[in-house]
Amino acid sequence: MPSDSLRRFGGYLRTRWASPRRIRFWLLALVIAYTLLGFLIVPWLIQYLAVSTAKEDFGRELRIEAVHVNPYTLTLRIDGLALDDTDNRQLLGWQQLFVDLAWSSALNGAWTFQTIRLDRPMIHEERFASGKTRFSRLAPEPSEDAPTEDEASPLPALQVDELRVTEAALRFTDNLPGGVTETDQPKRVSLALEELMLSASDLSLQEGARFPVALEGQLEGGGTLAFDGSLQLLPTAVLAGSARIDELALNQAQPYLRQFANVQLSDGTLNLDGRMQTGAEQPFAFEGSAGIKTLNINDGSNQDPLIGWQSLHTKKLDLNLGERRLETAPISLNGLFGRLIINEDRTTNFSQLMATAPANARAEDDGAARMDDTDDETAPFDITVEGVELTDGTLRFADRSLPLPFSTSIHTLNGQVSTLSSSSAQPAQVALEGQVADYGLTRVDGTIHAWHPMRDTSLKLRFRNLQIPEYSPYTVRFAGRRIAGGTMDLDLDYTVSEQQLDGRNSLVLRDLTLGEKMAVSDAMDLPLDLAIALLKDSNGVIDLDLPVTGDVGSPEFDVGGVVRQALTKTIKSVVQSPFRFLANLVGADSEELGRVEFPPGRSDLLPPQRERVAKLREALTQRPELALELTGPFNHTFDGPILKRGKAIDALRQRLAQADRETGEPNLTAEANQDVVETMFTTHYPEADLAAIRSRFTEEQGDSSEDTGFDALAYRNHLADRIIAAQSITESDLRALANARATAVQQALVDPGADNPIDSNRVRLQDPETIESVDGERIAMEVGLAAD
Template sequence: MSSSSLQRVGNYLRTRWVSPHRIRFWLLVLLTLYTLLGFFGLPWIIQYFAVNTIKEDFGRELRIESVKTNPYTLTLQVNGLQLADRDSHQLLAWERLRVDLNWNSITNKAWTFQSIQFDNATLQEERFIDGTTRFSLLAEELASEPSNDGQAGSPPALQIKQLAVNNSTLRFTDNLQQTGSDTDESEQVLLALQQLSISLKNVALQQDSSSPLHLTGQLAAGGRLAFDGKVKLLPAPALEGTASISKLALKQAEPYLQQFANVQLDSGQLTVNGQINIDQQQPFAFLGLAIIDSLSLRDRANDQALIGWQSLSTERLDLNLADNQIETDPITIKELSGRIVIREDQTTNFSQLLTEAPEQAETNTSQGDKSDPFNITIQGIELAEGILQFADNSLPLPFSTRIHTLKGELSTLSSSSSEPATIKLEGEVANYGLAQVDGAVHAWHPMRQTNVHLRFRNLQIPEYSPYTVNFAGRKIAGGTMDLDLNYRVDNNQLDGENNLLLHDLKLGEKMASSDAMDLPLDLAIALLQDNDGVIDLTLPVSGDVGNPQFDFGKVIQQAIGDAISSIVTAPFSFLANLIGADSEELAQVEFINGRADLLPPQRQRIENLREALKQRPKLVLELAGPFNPNFDGPALQQQKAIEALRQHLAEKDSEVSNKPSLTAEANQSAVEALFTRYYPDTELESVQARFTEDQNEFDSAVTFDALAYRSYLARQVVEAQSVAAEDLKTLANARAEAVKIALIEHSDSTIAADRVRILEPQQADTLDNERIAMKVGISAD
C-alpha cells in the first residue's frame, strides 16, 4: 500500500473511530466485555483454577457444580462444592456458598464483605491412630507451600458484616486403638453435630475487635448445644459468653471410657449451662450449673450393673484451667445405685475394671503428670434414696445383702486442705436392718486421716451364714446382730474397736471350709450368751494399712478368732470376771481324803459357780469325781474297819454308835474278834505278850499296855481292809454328786438338773498331800 493510502486510512480512523463522538460506543464495548467476563468468564476461571490447583498442588479432587458471579453486585455463589481427600474420603461439601463483597472495599482499603453465607455445609474430619487428622495433614501441606516473598506477611485487612452457617453438619471419625492390642486394629467412633447454625456479625481482623457469636446445633446421638456471646481473633483467639449443653447423650463417650475401663455406658444425659471464657491467659473457664441424669454403668465382662443414679446435680461448677481448679456447690445425688461384688478369686468387680491404656493415652498421661495437680473443692455431697447391693462369691456359701433408702451427707471435700470431710449416712439393710455411718475422712488421703463409726442394728444373722461358714465351718440358724464398728487411721496405722451384740444366736449345721478356724463355737456362745440371750463382744483391731500384705478381712477374722480362743481356753477367768470371783476357785472343788462331804470354803465356791450358771443359761457343768488310791485308800480302809466293827457290835446286840472307836476299851473284845477273823494264824496271847513287860528286877509283877495293844489291833484291822477300784469310783461319784446337789438344790434359786452332768470318775493328783481337787468342766447345752 502506498503512503498516500496509509494516510487516508489514518485520517479515517481519527475522524471516525477515535472521535469524541464515538466514546459511548467504546464504553458500551467495555461494559459488554465486563459483563460477559463477570457473568460468564469469571465463574469458569474460578472453577477451572480452583479444581486444577487442588489437584495439581495437593493431589486432591475438588468438584464444583456451578459458580455464579455478579459483577455489578459483587456477589459470588458457589453451588454443589465437594472436596475429597487422596483416598476419595469427602472432606468438605456445601450446597451453596454466597459471598457479597461491598464496593467500599476499594475506599476502605480492606476486604469488606456485606455477608458470607454457607448453606447445608458438611465438614468431615477424621483422626488416625497416630494422632494426625485429615485437615492437619492438609494444613501441613499448605504450610509447606512457599509464599511469594518467602516471608509470612500480616493478615489482610478484612471486614465481614454478617457471617452465617445454616443447617450444616460437622462429622468426626475417631480411630481408637483397640484396648490391649499391639496391632494397628482400630475401632471407629462416629460423632456428628447436625442442624448447625452459626451467626457472626461485624467480623474484623483488627486488634481487640470482638464479634457477636450465636451458635446452635444438635448431636446426632442426642443432645443440643448452644452458645451466645462474643469472639475475638486478634491479638489471640478469645471466646466469651453463655454456653449450654442440653441432655447430651453420654453414650457417645463410651468408646473413650472403654479405653481406660472395661465398662458399658448404658445411659446418661449431661446438661450444663453457664459462662465460658477462653483467651490467651485462660485456656478454659466455665461457671454454671451441671446435671447428669439417668446414669447407668455396667461391667462389660458379665453385663452386670456397677453404678448409676437418677440425678446428680450442682448449682455451681467452677472450672478454671489457668488455676488448675475445680470447685462446686453441694452435689445432690438422687437414687444412687451401686453393686459391689467379691468374686471367687477374692477380687472385686471394681478392681479389674481398669484396662491397659493404649500407648498414645499412656504418653499423654505421662505428660499430664508433669503439670500441677488440680485443686478440687466440693462443698458437700447429699444422698437421697440410694441403694447399694453387696455380694461375696468367694465364700463356701455365696452371700448377698442390700442397703436401701440410703441417705445422708458429706461435708466439704478439698484436696488442698488438711481438714477431713465429715460423714453422716443412714440406710436400711435387707427388710428390717439399720445402717448408720458417722465420722470424718480425708477423701484424697484416707490412709492418713480417718475416723469412722459404723452402726448396724437388727441384722438378721442367718443371712451372714456364708461368713461364719468361711470363718468357723458353721451355718447360723437364727438370731439378730447389732454392730458398732469404730475405725481410726492415722498415718497408715489402723487402731479400731468393734463391738458386737448378738441376740438369740443359734448355730446351724456344720459345713466344710478350707479357711475355717478350729473353734468350739458352741462353748463360746454358751460362755458369752447372758440370760437375755445377748452376746456382748468387743474386738480390738490394729495394723499397718500401708503394708502391701495388710488384709482387712484377715485382721477382723484374726481378732474374732483370738477373742473366742481366749474365752474358751480360759473359761473360768471369763466367768470369774462376771461375778468378781477368783478364777482358780471356780475351776475346782476340793475334798479331804476318803470323804465326799463339802467343807465351808468349798460350799462358797459352789455358790459362785451357781451364780455364774445363772448368768450363762446355756452353760453345762461337767463333774468327773476325783480319786487317788494312795490318798483315799487309807481313809477308805479306816472307814471299812469302823463299818466292820459296827456290824460286829450290831450282831452281838451291843449298843452301837454311828462311828464306833476301834481303840475304845469297851470295843476291845469286838476288835479282837475282828483281828482273829482277819489273822487266824496269829494268837492273841502272842500279841498281848508284845505289850507285857516286867516292872523291874526287884519286882516280880508285870504290866500290860492295853492302849498300845488296842491301837495295834486297830491298825491291823484297818490294814486288813481291801479297797477295790470300784470303792474308789464310788467315792469319786459321791463327791461329784455332792457338788451337783449343792448346785441344783438351793433355797434362793435352783439350777436345772440337766445342766450339771456327772462324768466317769478320774484319778487325780493331790494338793500338798492334804486335799484332792475335782476339776470342773464346762460345755454347751
C-alpha cells in the first residue's frame, strides 16, 4: 500500500509540478520577483536605511532625491544626495553617484566594479576653536567600557576598473584661536578647492598594487593644482608622480601668517612643477622647478612695505624630508625690495613684527619644548643652494634715531652669491653691485658663511660717489657739524674669523665743505675746520684709512663705536702732526671717467652719464696736454629693436605730414592715427586681411546677444608691433647712431655754456666700432686718451 501511495505522489509531481508548463511558470515568477525586488524594493530599501541610519546613529539629516538600481546590469545610481550637520550646514553631497558592479564579482571572490563615477561631489569640513571638526564629531565618543580589538578586520578584496570624480568641491573653514584680531574674536578662514577632477584606473586593494591616478583642480582664492602619477593603498599608502601648482595665491595663507608675525601678505603667487613622492618610508619628497612671483609683505600695523620681489625662480628644487635635505639650483631673484627703519628708540621695523601667541598656544609650545628635551637629538636639516642671481634689487634704509632724520636707498642692485651649504665649511662668494641715490655706486665682494657668519666672513664693500650732505645726520651726531657739499668714496674691508673682526675702512672725500654747527650733547669736540684744511689736497681730495678690530662675540662690541673711535684718532693725529701726514699723501683714482654708457638705440646722455662727462671735463681742465678719442659703439642686437621703432614712428610722421594732419609726437597706437597705421600695415603686408585681423580682437558680449566687443587698443598694438618688425636696419643706420653717441659726448665736453669747457681740437671723433656682445642694459663707449 505504501508503495502505491508513493507511485501516485510521484506521478502527481510529474504531471502537476515538473511539467514544462509549471517550470516556465515558476521561472517567470522568479524573474518577476527579482525584477520587482531590484527595480523597486532595493532602491527604496537603500534610501530608507541610509536616511534612517544618518538620523538615528549620527543625528544628521540626509536627503536623497532618487535611487536607481538595475538588477540585470548590476548598476546603482544615487541622485542628489546631501548630508547636513546639526546646524543645517551641508557636510557633503553630490549630484550623482553611478556604480557599475561586474558579474564577475561572484566568480573571482572580489568586489569588482567596472565603473564608479561621482559627479559634482561637495565636502565641507570645518575646524572649530576647540580643535574638533565637523567630521570628527561624527565619530562616537570613546567609552571606557568599549572592548578593544586586537586586530583590525581585513579589508575586502576590491577592484575598480575605472574611477572618475568630476567637478568636485572641497571646502575647509578654519576658526583660528582668539587674540589675532582687534576684537579678540576667533577669525574664520575659508579655503576652497573647486572644479576638482579625479580619475583612476585598475584600482585595487591588493597589497603592493599600484594604479594610475590623475587629479586637477583650482583654488577659489587663486591658483590651480594638478597631479598625474600612481597610488598604492596597501600595505601603506604610497603616492608618486608629477605634480604642478600654477599661480597659487599666497595671500590665502595670510591669516595663518598673522599667527606668528604682524605682517600683511598682500600679494604673491607660487609655482611648482616636478615629481613628488610620499609614503611610509618617505614622508615627502619633491624634485622640480619652483618660483614665487610678485611677493609683497607689508607691516601689519601701518601697511608700510617690508620686503618682497618681482620674481624668485629656481630650475631645480629637491626637497626630501626623509633624508632631511633641501637642494636647489641657482635661484634667480628679480626686483628684490627691502626696507629697514631704525626708530627713535633704536628699535627696528623688523624687531616689532613678531606676534604674541595666545596663552594656550604658548603653553603647548612649552610642553613640546620639554618633550623635545627628552628626545634624541634630531639630525640637522642639510640645505644647499647652488647660488643666487640678484637683478634690479632695491634696499631702503632710514635712521630716525639721529638728530637729523636720515634715509637713503640702494637701487638697481645686481649680482651673484655662489653656493650656500649648511654642511660645508666652504663660505659662499658674494658679488653685488647697485646704485645709491642718484649718482652713487655700491659694490660688495667677498665670502660669507650663511649659517656661521661670525666664524668665517671676508667682505669688501665699495661705495662710490655718495653725496656727503645726505649723511649730515651722522656727522652732526659725531662732531656737531652739517655737511654743505662734497662726495664720498668708502671702502670697507671686513674679515671675521672665529668672532674676531679685522677690518680696514678707506674713506675718500672730495670737495668736502662743512656747514653750520648744531648743538648735540654727545658730539665730539674736534677742530674739523683745521683738520679738513690739512687733509684736503690741491684737488680737493681727502683720503683716510681707518682700521677696525674687535671681538664681535662680545656684548660690548659696537662696530659703529669702533669706527667712530678710529675716525676720531685719525683726525686728532692729523691735527697734532700735520707735516708727517702731508708727507704720506697719495693721489686719487678716476678710472670711472673712461666709460660713458648709453641705453639701447639712443645717443642722449642720461643724468649719471652727464655727471660723468662733467667730471671728465673738470679733470681735463687740470691736464691741458691730454686729448680724448671718442669711438662710438653700436651692436645690432642691442640697438636694432629701438631703431626699428624709431623708423616706424618717422614713417608715421611723414604720412601724417603728407595728409596735412597734426604730427607732434606721433603714436602708432593712437586712435586718431588708426587709419594711417592700417595703410602702413597693408603696405608692409599686402596679403594680410585687415577684416580677419579685426575679428581676432572681437568677441561676443553674451550668449543671447548679437553685439560684439572690439578691443581696438589691442588691435592697434598688434598692427604697431608688426609695422615695427617690418622695418629694416642697415649698417649705415647703426654707424650713424654710433657717431651720434660720440658727438653727444663731444658736445657736452666743448659746450661753451658749461663750466671750464674743453677746446674742440682736444676731442677727436674716431670711426664707429661694433661691440660683439652687450652685457646688461647699457652699451659702453671706452674713452681713449692721446697726447694733444
